[in-house]
Amino acid sequence: MKRTLAIASLVVLTASTAALAQSGPKPEQLIKWRQSVFQVLAWNGQRIKANVEGTTFNREDVVKAANSTAAIANSGIGALFAPGTETGKGWHDTAAKAELFAADSKVGTLAANFSQEATELARIAASGDQASVKAQFGKLNQTCKACHDEYKAKD
Amino acid sequence: MSATPASQRIWDLPTRLFHWLLVVALLASFVSGEVGGAWIDWHLRSGLLVVALIGFRLAWGIVGSATARFAQFLRGPAAIRAHWRGQWRGVGHSPIGGIAVVVLMLAVIAQLLTGLYTNDDISFDAPLSVLVDKNTSDALRLWHGRLFYLLAVLTALHVVAIVYYLRVKRDDLITPMLTGRKRLDPERSAALPQPLTTPRYVAALLLSLLAAVVITWIASGGLLNPAPASAPMIESTTPKPAW
Ligand code: HEM
Ligand code: HEM
Numbered sequence: 001m002k003r004t005l006a007i008a009s010l011v012v013l014t015a016s017t018a019a020l021a022q023s024g025p026k027p028e029q030l031i032k033w034r035q036s037v038f039q040v041l042a043w044n045g046q047r048i049k050a051n052v053e054g055t056t057f058n059r060e061d062v063v064k065a066a067n068s069t070a071a072i073a074n075s076g077i078g079a080l081f082a083p084g085t086e087t088g089k090g091w092h093d094t095a096a097k098a099e100l101f102a103a104d105s106k107v108g109t110l111a112a113n114f115s116q117e118a119t120e121l122a123r124i125a126a127s128g129d130q131a132s133v134k135a136q137f138g139k140l141n142q143t144c145k146a147c148h149d150e151y152k153a154k155d
Numbered sequence: 156m157s158a159t160p161a162s163q164r165i166w167d168l169p170t171r172l173f174h175w176l177l178v179v180a181l182l183a184s185f186v187s188g189e190v191g192g193a194w195i196d197w198h199l200r201s202g203l204l205v206v207a208l209i210g211f212r213l214a215w216g217i218v219g220s221a222t223a224r225f226a227q228f229l230r231g232p233a234a235i236r237a238h239w240r241g242q243w244r245g246v247g248h249s250p251i252g253g254i255a256v257v258v259l260m261l262a263v264i265a266q267l268l269t270g271l272y273t274n275d276d277i278s279f280d281a282p283l284s285v286l287v288d289k290n291t292s293d294a295l296r297l298w299h300g301r302l303f304y305l306l307a308v309l310t311a312l313h314v315v316a317i318v319y320y321l322r323v324k325r326d327d328l329i330t331p332m333l334t335g336r337k338r339l340d341p342e343r344s345a346a347l348p349q350p351l352t353t354p355r356y357v358a359a360l361l362l363s364l365l366a367a368v369v370i371t372w373i374a375s376g377g378l379l380n381p382a383p384a385s386a387p388m389i390e391s392t393t394p395k396p397a398w
Binding site: 042045046048049137138139141142143144145146148149152154 | 276
């Protein structure tokens, strides 16, 4: 009897661990990650902004920030919006709107625009002058805004 | 015998300029705010123009020409009741119109106050946002958006009221706001206050312009910037980390 119970519990334990492993990171973790990713994007933006608005233009800083943004943009952020993360709490309650997860969501297109402008910014940062970096930085920010208007709740 | 009403100056140039520049600056703010992103810097500029205009008008409402003064058109309940019964015989804003003016201005001020402390969660932090924590600044963005609807509704009512006066009451308020002049019957002509003497006018104008500059400077964070001499930039004293 005792042995049957022990085996049974072992089986249940193994099965549930396997199930957990299959389902990947917890929704809470995914939401935390995506919120963190966006915070890093904001950090990069701040660094670029300081250089395109000030009198000094430190290319090294700009290149670092632009490369980081481009890398993040092309890192598959979509995976952080997996099913099951429509609602929930990461660092705070998610601000993603339900429409982002809907079948007719345009989030893929918006994310692609974002990746495109981020990649372009990294290219220009390497060689362009302050004015062209500034112009491209504006274009990039417009893609952030476009997605926030559609899919990020205002509060 | 009824004399042809004589055309008289009821709105001075500063008041009229204030009004139409305000319309333009608010339209620019609306468009640049909605577009956001790369346009957010223009949104700040148009918003600061609104700050300057409101700052000017508040001062002009105290020291400016008589018809522009708050004390002239903000009247007690008795005057409001008389106006309601159609017995108002003044010039300038009517007692009820005067309330509408103040309500509109307050709505614009609320828009400015929320805007100045917010951020766009992309790369823009409004000049006074350092004074509040991030959560408050974020919440103010929500309110900035909500209050805009209020402002839009009040503005629509404002225009509807003016069209009502034009079509139903046959009283054209728009031309005077453009040209400054209105034909007044003798009774109202008598109620028209004396214009300011030139020296007083110039002094009032300078004072109001100064108020506009000071308020705009404060709204741009002027009081927050420590003097460069007393507080050296952190970068210049601390070496950059190697990583
Ligand atoms: C200096 C003053 C102002 C500042 C600093 C300011 C700042 C801002 C910021 C940071 C946003 C958020 C943009 C985003 O979410 O990406 C915004 C949005 C907006 N602002 Fe202002 N603003 C100011 C004045 C005004 C005024 C006077 C108006 C009136 C027309 C106005 C109308 C709007 C509108 C309509 C939006 C879009 C709201 C939305 O998308 O929900 N702002 N403003
Ligand atoms: C952005 C929208 C508008 C705002 C916020 C606004 C605001 C105001 C304010 C604050 C005043 C008082 C002026 C003062 O005493 O300095 C005023 C008066 C006036 N506005 Fe506007 N206005 C707007 C649009 C318009 C438009 C589109 C028209 C034209 C149809 C108009 C026509 C007038 C007239 C005729 C007066 C004088 C009313 C009277 O005789 O008592 N306004 N407006």
